[in-house]
Amino acid sequence: MKIKFDQNMDPRGAVLLRQAGHEVSTVKEQNLAGAEDAVIAEVCKKELRCLVTLDLDFANAVVYQPQEYFGLVVLRHPKPTAGRLLDLVRQLNTALLTMNPIHKLWIVEPGRIRVRE
Numbered sequence: 001m002k003i004k005f006d007q008n009m010d011p012r013g014a015v016l017l018r019q020a021g022h023e024v025s026t027v028k029e030q031n032l033a034g035a036e037d038a039v040i041a042e043v044c045k046k047e048l049r050c051l052v053t054l055d056l057d058f059a060n061a062v063v064y065q066p067q068e069y070f071g072l073v074v075l076r077h078p079k080p081t082a083g084r085l086l087d088l089v090r091q092l093n094t095a096l097l098t099m100n101p102i103h104k105l106w107i108v109e110p111g112r113i114r115v116r117e
Contacts, residue, residue: 001022001023001050001071001096002022002023002025002047002048002049002050002070003017003022003023003024003025003049003050003051003052004024004025004026004027004040004043004044004047004049004050004051004052005024005025005026005027005052005053006026006027006040006051006052006053006054006055007026007027007028007032007033007034008053008054008055009026009052009053009054009075009085009089010082010085010086010089011026011028012082012086013052013085013086013089014026016086016089016090016093017089017092017093020093020096022093022096025047025049027040030043037055037057037058037064041058041064041069044069044070045068045069045070048070049070049071050069050070050071050072050073050101050102051069051071051072051073052073052075052089052092053072053073053074053075054074054075054076054080054085055074056074056076058072058074058105059072059074059105059107061105061116064105066103066104066105066116066117067103067117068103069103070101070102070103071100071101071102071103071104071106072101072104072105072106073092073101073105073106073108074105074106074107074108075088075089075092075108076088076107076108076109077109077110078110084110087110088108088109088110091108091110091111091113092106092108092113095108095113099113099115103117104116104117105117
């Protein structure tokens with residue numbers, strides 16, 4: 001799967017997903033750090049990439065309608081630490097073995113994924 005890691009994501013998560021065979025690019029690698037959310041969203045559309053982020057703005061399905069994107073994945077943890085967020089990336093990676101986020105919004109929380117189409 002083609003994935004874009006937002007600037008708020010730990011780059012070690014990108015490494016985990018690359019090791020699992022996903023094609024991952026990051027906002028930082030493309031010199032898009034600090035860009036508006038709408039710009040990041042458009043880049044993801046053009047590149048046919050699923051966005052993985054901590055930014056709750058992307059969970060607003062009225063503004064970012066899931067059917068327009070190749071996946072919007074928002075990671076949420078009630079007590080976020082670097083280690084716990086990496087655990088959510090691992091959980092995402094496991095889910096990608098059997099599920100597809102294209103045209104969906106996934107909210108990845110410890111032990112569950114909420115899906116909105």
